Amino acid sequence: MQPMIKLENVTKLYNTVLGVNDVSVELPPGGYGLLGPNGAGKSTLLNLLIGQLSPTRGTVTVLGVNPRNNGSLLGRIGFCPAFEGMYARVSGLEWLTYLLRLQDYSKQKARIRAEECLTQVGMQHAMHKQIASYSRGMRQRTKLAQAIAHEPELLILDEPLSGLDPIGRASVNKLLQDWIGNGRSLLIASHVLHEIEALTKSFLLISGGRLLASGTADDVHQMLLQVPMELQIRCSDPRRLAARILQDGQAELVKLTGNTSDDPLTVSTRNAADFSHSLMKSVLEEEISVNRLDTSDESLQSLFNSLMRIHRGEL
Numbered sequence: 057m058q059p060m061i062k063l064e065n066v067t068k069l070y071n072t073v074l075g076v077n078d079v080s081v082e083l084p085p086g087g088y089g090l091l092g093p094n095g096a097g098k099s100t101l102l103n104l105l106i107g108q109l110s111p112t113r114g115t116v117t118v119l120g121v122n123p124r125n126n127g128s129l130l131g132r133i134g135f136c137p138a139f140e141g142m143y144a145r146v147s148g149l150e151w152l153t154y155l156l157r158l159q160d161y162s163k164q165k166a167r168i169r170a171e172e173c174l175t176q177v178g179m180q181h182a183m184h185k186q187i188a189s190y191s192r193g194m195r196q197r198t199k200l201a202q203a204i205a206h207e208p209e210l211l212i213l214d215e216p217l218s219g220l221d222p223i224g225r226a227s228v229n230k231l232l233q234d235w236i237g238n239g240r241s242l243l244i245a246s247h248v249l250h251e252i253e254a255l256t257k258s259f260l261l262i263s264g265g266r267l268l269a270s271g272t273a274d275d276v277h278q279m280l281l282q283v284p285m286e287l288q289i290r291c292s293d294p295r296r297l298a299a300r301i302l303q304d305g306q307a308e309l310v311k312l313t314g315n316t317s318d319d320p321l322t323v324s325t326r327n328a329a330d331f332s333h334s335l336m337k338s339v340l341e342e343e344i345s346v347n348r349l350d351t352s353d354e355s356l357q358s359l360f361n362s363l364m365r366i367h368r369g370e371l
Contacts, residue, residue, distance in 0.1 A: 057084055057085070058119075058120050059082045059083060059084055059117070060083050060084060060085045060086070060118070060119065060210060060241050061081070061082070061083040061105060061117070061118055061243070062081075062082045062083075062115075062116075062117040062118075063079050063080055063081050063082075063104075063114065063115070063116055063117075064080055064114050064115045065078055065079075065080055065113065065114040065115075066078070066079045066080070066104065066111045066113070066114035066115070066116055067079075067111060067112050067113040067114055068100055068104060068109060068111050068112050068265075069112040074265050075097055075100035075265055076097050076100050076101055076104065076111075076265045077097075077264070077265040077266045078114075078266070079101065079114075079262075079265075079266070079267045080114075080267075081260065081267055081270070083243075085241045086236075086241060086242075086256075086258065087236040087241065087242040087243075087244075087255060087256035087258065088242065088243050088244070088256060088258045088259070088260060089243075089244055089245075089246065089252030089253075089255065089256050089258065089259045089260070090102070090243060090244065090245040090246070090259075090260050090262060091245075091246060091247070091249060091252055091259050091260065091261050091262070091276075092245075092247060092261065092262040092263050093247050093263060094247055096247070096262045096263045096264065096265070097262050097263075097264070097265035097266075098214065098245040098247075098262060099138055099214055099245070100265070101245075101262065102135075102212055102214050102243070102245055104116050104123075105118050105123060105212060105243070106118075106123055106130070106133060106135050106212060107122075107123030107124045107125060107126055107129065107130075110124045118133070118210070119132055119133075119209060119210060131159060131206065131208070132208055132209045132210065133208050133209070133210050133211075133212060134202075134203035134204055134205075134206065134208035134210070134211045134212070135203055135211075135212045135213075135214075136199045136200050136202075136203040136211075136212070136213040136214060136216050137199070137214050138214040138215045138218070140195055140199070142187050142195065142198065142199070143187065144186065144187050144188035145186055145187075145188060146186065146187060147183060147184050147185055147186055147187065148174055148179055148182065148183045148184075148185070148187055148190070148194075148198045148201075149167070149170055149171065149174060149183040149184055151187060151198070151202075152170035152173065152174060152198070152201055152202050152205060153166045153167045153170040154166075155202050155205070156169055156170055156205055156206060159205075159206045161206075169205055170183075170201075170205060171183065173201040173202075173204055173205045174198065174201050176201065176204070176231060177197040177198070177200050177201045177227070177228065177231065178197060178224065178227050179194065179197050179198055179201065182194060191219075192218075192219035193219045193220045193221055193224050195219075196216065196217075196218065196219050196220055196224075197220070197224060197228065199216075200213070200216055200228060200231075204231075204235070209240065209241060210240075210241045210242070210243070211232075211235060211240065211241065211242045211243070211244075212242075212243050212244075213232075213242070213243070213244045213245065214245050215245060215246055215247075216228065216232075216244065217229075217246070217248075217251050225251075229254050229255065232244070232255050233254075233255060236255065236256065242255070242256070244256075249276065253273050257272045257273045257274075258270075258271075258272060259271060259272065259273065259275070259276055261276070285324075285325055285328040285351055286322065286323070286324050286351070287322070287323050287324075287325070287328070287331075287349060287350065287351055288320040288321070288322050288323075288348075288349070288350045288351075289320065289321045289322075289323060289335075289346060289348070289349050290318065290319075290320050290321070290346070290347045290348040290349075291321065291339070291344050291345060291346045291347060292344055292345040292346075292347070293342070293344050294312055294314070294315060294316075294319060294320075294321040295312060295315050296342055296344060297321060297338065297339065297342065297344050298310050298312050298321055300338045300341075300342055301323060301334075301335070301338065304334050304338060306325060306330060306331045306334040306335075307323045307324060307325050307331065308324045308325060308326060309322075309323070309324040310322070310323050310324075311323075320350075328351075
């Protein structure tokens with residue numbers, strides 16, 4: 057089977073700034089998440105895939121061809137960029153109709169298709185209004201409509217859920233789940249694990265311009281258990297649990313903000329897997345009820361930091 061995407065030793069330099077560093081990967085058709093913190097190199101990698109950028113070194117192949125200055129490939133790819141490049145003084149319907157005309161749709165078919173796609177992303181109530189009046193979430197949904205309008209083989213999305221309210225996120229997630237479920241290909245970039253996890257179980261982890269790891273959601277969670285992590289625990293007796301955690305020596309830091317079940321107990325640990333085993337034993341022996349356990353948003357950043365240290369030979 058021909059790979060959907062193939063990168064061989066790809067490096068992209070912006071003068072002396074490294075955008076992507078020696079990336080090699082081959083992906084068959086399917087749904088994939090590109091996960092990394094802000095500034096990791098995700099947008100640079102996506103722009104290499106759509107041919108907006110050319111690599112300083114290495115080769116990029118998308119759907120079997122070189123994407124650079126390849127107009128025919130653009131008809132097979134749908135791209136939703138992170139930036140907003142829309143005309144403010146036209147309506148969403150006019151803007152999308154114009155873009156479809158550039159894809160050789162007739163005037164009538166372009167308008168019908170534009171209406172269908174704007175309705176599909178929940179913009180039917182505002183498609184006749186000027187884009188200048190749109191909220192950030194409305195503009196995001198309009199960009200997604202243009203990405204899917206010409207029915208591409210491959211959808212490439214750069215932080216498509218940014219700026220959406222919970223209802224908008226749910227509807228876009230459903231659209232993208234159906235996209236993958238219908239056998240079409242997708243590459244979505246995000247810095248939020250659960251956003252991608254709701255769509256696909258296949259991940260690429262990127263940080264500092266390097267492709268650090270790839271695997272399933274279970275692989276990512278397993279890696280998260282092996283790195284330093286901050287957790288918040290809500291339980292029936294936070295003071296007693298804090299004392300037990302300190303006694304067991306499985307935490308670097310224990311911070312108590314109150315003494316009721318509504319007050320979280322914050323724990324920093326170097327190895328979440330070891331701590332979780334110790335925690336289960338402690339709550340059973342102390343007869344403490346744990347109501348909720350959350351990980352800090354920084355835990356994912358900790359994973360990337362640890363993977364970078366491995367690549368530098370520090371771990």
